[in-house]
Amino acid sequence: MKYFILAGEKSGDLHGSKLIKELLLLDSTATIQAWGGDDMQEAGAEVLIHHKELAIMGLLGVLQNIQRLKGLFQKFKSQIQQFQPDTVIFIDYGGFNLKAARIAKLQGFHTQFYIAPKVWAWNKGRVDVIKKWVDQLYVIFPFEKTLFEEHGISTHYVGNPLKDSIDDFQPNPQFAEQNSIKQPCISLLAGSRKQEINAALPVFQEIKQQFPDLHFYVAGLKEWKSIYKAYDLDIIYDDTYNLLHVSQIAIVTSGTATLETALFKIPQIVVYKTDWIFYSLAKLLVKIKFISLVNIILGKEAVPEMIQSKFTASHISLKIKQLLDSNAVSKQKQLNCYNELIQIIGPAGASKKTAKMMYDYALSYQAK
Numbered sequence: 001m002k003y004f005i006l007a008g009e010k011s012g013d014l015h016g017s018k019l020i021k022e023l024l025l026l027d028s029t030a031t032i033q034a035w036g037g038d039d040m041q042e043a044g045a046e047v048l049i050h051h052k053e054l055a056i057m058g059l060l061g062v063l064q065n066i067q068r069l070k071g072l073f074q075k076f077k078s079q080i081q082q083f084q085p086d087t088v089i090f091i092d093y094g095g096f097n098l099k100a101a102r103i104a105k106l107q108g109f110h111t112q113f114y115i116a117p118k119v120w121a122w123n124k125g126r127v128d129v130i131k132k133w134v135d136q137l138y139v140i141f142p143f144e145k146t147l148f149e150e151h152g153i154s155t156h157y158v159g160n161p162l163k164d165s166i167d168d169f170q171p172n173p174q175f176a177e178q179n180s181i182k183q184p185c186i187s188l189l190a191g192s193r194k195q196e197i198n199a200a201l202p203v204f205q206e207i208k209q210q211f212p213d214l215h216f217y218v219a220g221l222k223e224w225k226s227i228y229k230a231y232d233l234d235i236i237y238d239d240t241y242n243l244l245h246v247s248q249i250a251i252v253t254s255g256t257a258t259l260e261t262a263l264f265k266i267p268q269i270v271v272y273k274t275d276w277i278f279y280s281l282a283k284l285l286v287k288i289k290f291i292s293l294v295n296i297i298l299g300k301e302a303v304p305e306m307i308q309s310k311f312t313a314s315h316i317s318l319k320i321k322q323l324l325d326s327n328a329v330s331k332q333k334q335l336n337c338y339n340e341l342i343q344i345i346g347p348a349g350a351s352k353k354t355a356k357m358m359y360d361y362a363l364s365y366q367a368k
Contacts, residue, residue, distance in 0.1 A: 001027055001362055004085035005034040005045060006076070006100055008054045008093030010192035010221065011256040013037030015115065015161045015351070016091050020045050022355030033083050035076070048079060052223055054096060069096075077103050087112055087362035090134075094118070098126060101133040110365040112136045112358050115161075116144055120288070127151050136361050138354050141297060142344065156357055159350035162256065166241070166263045167348040175242040182215040184248045184324065188233070189219045189240065189261070191253035197227050199273040199311075200253055205231045206313035207251070211320065219243050249323045251316060258292040258303070262341055267323045267334045268303050270294075273311045294337070297344060302337035304330075 003023060007016040017039035024030055024044050034045040035054070041047045054072070080088060080103075088104040090097040094117025101111050113134045119126045120143070130137060131153050139145055140160045148155040175181070190200035201218070208216045220228050220235040228235045236243050240257070244250060244264045252258050254272040261268045270292040290296050294303050304319050306312075322330045 001030055001086040001359075001366070002083060003030060003032045003087055003089060003362075004080055004083055005032060005036065005040070005089045005091065006093075006097055007034065007036040007040065007051060007091040008096050009051050010037065012091040012093055012115075013039045013051055014165065016040045016045075017043035018161060018164060018351035019089070019091070019114065019355055019358075022352050023359060026355060026359045033079070033085070049075070054093070073099060073103060076100050077107065080104055080109060081107060085109065086366055087358065089114060089358060091115055092117075094126065098129050098133065102129075105133040105135075110135055110362060112138070112361065114138045114354055114358075115140055116148065116155075120144065120147060127153070135365070136358070138357070140350065142346075156354075158354045158357070159347065160259075160345045161350040161354075162259055162263060163345055163348045164351050166260065169241050169245075171245045172242050175239070176246050179217075179236055181217065181243075181246055183246075184214050185243075185246055186214055186216050186320070187219055187240075187243045187247040187250040187266075188216055189250060189252040189257045191255060191257070192221060194224060194227065195274070196253050196255075196272075197224055200271065201228065201231045201233065203271070203311060203313055203316070204251070205233055207316055207320070208233060210313055210317050214320075214324075217243055217247075249320065251320075252292075254291045254293075254305070254307075256293070258294050259297075262294045262303070262338050263345070265335060265338050267331050268294075269316055269319045269323070270303050270305045271311045271316065272305075272307050274308075294341060298337055298341055300337075302341070303334055 005016055007013050013036045016036050020043040032045040034040050034047050035049040036047050037051045087110040090101055090113045092115040104111050111134050116137055116139045117126050131151055137148055137153050137155045138158050142157055145155050145157040188204045190197045218233050218235045219240040220237045222237045244266050247266050250261050250266050250268045252261050252268045252270055254270050258270050291305055295301055306315050322328050
């Protein structure tokens, strides 16, 4: 069969690559076109547009890129019309992908959505949008299945693909030596989007200056190399898992990385800053108390969140001191919460399970 897969950011590229590998095991003669990144290309897809072209954040980012967004949607429509896929698969990135799903469905294509938009956090109006334009929905948190099924959406809980990635990870025993990593090592995860990185790096540099006896390393992405060069920070490119593996603690920009850090059982401080217009609107709309996935899943503050005005060197420095104390209650509390989180997430196998269901549903749709 023919598959068109749309992943709009770095994490989606990772999940998409694992999904592609499993689809090709099921359907060895499959043809896959995609919007994604290097991982999806390596897994066997023909990547037509790189995800970094879709990296638009915040209300200002959207307003400044309206014409470019219109052009991207038109290009998507043209590409699927030409390719005629048996199914169109969307991975995460709800704001963009739901608009693309509408386009695909109006053209008569079968649509499947992997890693559901987080409607439980905000914009529950998206539930109706999903019901209208998505044929099959695959969720990665147990509580999402009931939420979507209550609205009549065909929903499948498949586990969390991050568990697959971390279970498959084989640490490099020479990593610390090869990269001159010194202890105590603190990893700095600035995010994968340009706006996130620009917001985080100045604060990270200031924190480094406050702790001359500690060793800070940024988990960098080569695609944004020019941004990192402006700062006096040590960068480890495209090797986040090995860096986390040798870290004492981590300072993590809110997103998928907070859950990855927890699954590695590394104590963390979650940070985030965006433009004030977007943040002010979000405060009016957000229906949850926390921003990090760890706290959201557990329903309590397991990891500290330093958001907006609290994302400063002075606030974060206090948390660093607490977590570096081996006898600190806060550190042990995090580690206990991580064990609870791992039980909730469940076993690995999300990519394989999702691929099999997607393949079967696409086949049955074509048979109609």
